[in-house]
Each structure stands twice: as structure tokens, then as C-alpha cells.
Amino acid sequence: xxxxxxxxxxxxxxxxxxxxxxxxxxxxxxxxxxxxxxxxxxxxxxxxxxxxxxxxxxxxxxxxxxxxxxxxxxxxxxxxxxxxxxxxxxxxxxxxxxxxxxxxxxxxxxxxxxxxxxxxxxxxxxxxxxxxxxxxxxxxxxxxxxxxxxxx
Numbered sequence: 001x002x003x004x005x006x007x008x009x010x011x012x013x014x015x016x017x018x019x020x021x022x023x024x025x026x027x028x029x030x031x032x033x034x035x036x037x038x039x040x041x042x043x044x045x046x047x048x049x050x051x052x053x054x055x056x057x058x059x060x061x062x063x064x065x066x067x068x069x070x071x072x073x074x075x076x077x078x079x080x081x082x083x084x085x086x087x088x089x090x091x092x093x094x095x096x097x098x099x100x101x102x103x104x105x106x107x108x109x110x111x112x113x114x115x116x117x118x119x120x121x122x123x124x125x126x127x128x129x130x131x132x133x134x135x136x137x138x139x140x141x142x143x144x145x146x147x148x149x150x151x152x
Contacts, residue, residue: 005049009144015061017093020053026084040081046116050106054092064133068122076118086110
């Protein structure tokens, strides 16, 4: 995945919550144009890191039968900018679950400072429409190696 915006999953409660990190390095493609003289991580990429982490919560809880696609965002707020050398800590929590979608509260921090927050909805879709479930499991084990016994 070219834009994998979660480097490591630190904690995960299937179907409930997760914490992950994204190390922001100068080699990120988006820094070439955003902005050359003062590179900052685009807010859309910070939000995408929240969505990707929430998707891992969905995938793991469904035993890799489903994935989550972002369909709406509410109360999206950006509070700080981040540049190369920063580490983004992302926390997501499922606040509502239905048969076809989940609503998630996401927060992104640098150190203890809140950088961004959003409430968003993920549509639950069959994973095989988009990717091979075995490949999704393999990637999960790379991101969450300390808990391999929890992977289905």
C-alpha cells in the first residue's frame, strides 16, 4: 500500500478501539509539494491515518471478512501542524455499531498535544471485493506483531 499511514498498532480491542503510530519522515511523498520550504503533513493524511487504524479494528473484529470504507465525517478539527521528525499517535474508538456501518471517534496526538479529531462513519463491506483476505492478515501481523496470537 503506497499510502500506509499506520506504521505500528500498539493496542487493539477487536471491534472496540485501537492505538497506533505514524512516524512522519522527510521521505513522505506529500512533502515534495506540501510545502517545499516548510513541509507539513496534510490534514487529509492525518484523517486518513485515523480511518486506516479504524479499518484494522473492523477487519480484525470480523476475522478479516469485512473492511471499512469512509463515508462521512463530522466535527473534523485540526489544531496543530506536524512536520518531518514528528510522531503521530492515533486513537480510535467505535462509538456506534450497526449491521452496515460503524461510527468512530478518532483523535491524533503529537506527544500529549491533540493535533486533530473527528467523528466518522465507515461502511462495512466484504473484504474480498477489494483485496485478498490472506494478504490483509499478513499486513496486520506486520503492523501488530506483538499480538500474533490474536490474529485469526
